Amino acid sequence: MELGDKAVGCLLTLTSLSIFTYYTFWVIILPFVGSDHFVHKYFLPQEYAILIPVIAGVVLLSFLIIFVGLVMLKSKKKKKTT
Secondary structure: OHHHHHHHHHHHHHHHHHHHHHHHHHHHHHHHOOOOOHHHHHOOOOHHHHHHHHHHHHHHHHHHHHHHHHHHHHHHHHHHHO
């Protein structure tokens, strides 16, 4: 199982590094490249550079709050039955 864990870890690291590189190039370098350059067709419009992380953060925070709430409710039910 150790080899499987290493493979998953390597895959997650490569995925994170790819996303970081793409986003960094999109946000920091692309604004200085001319708008008629061919590289612009590989990226979404600049508005999405802020919109996507904000939406992802809101969704992640919502799931975290729901999870903590459910754990607290289950814990409260468990204390009442014992």
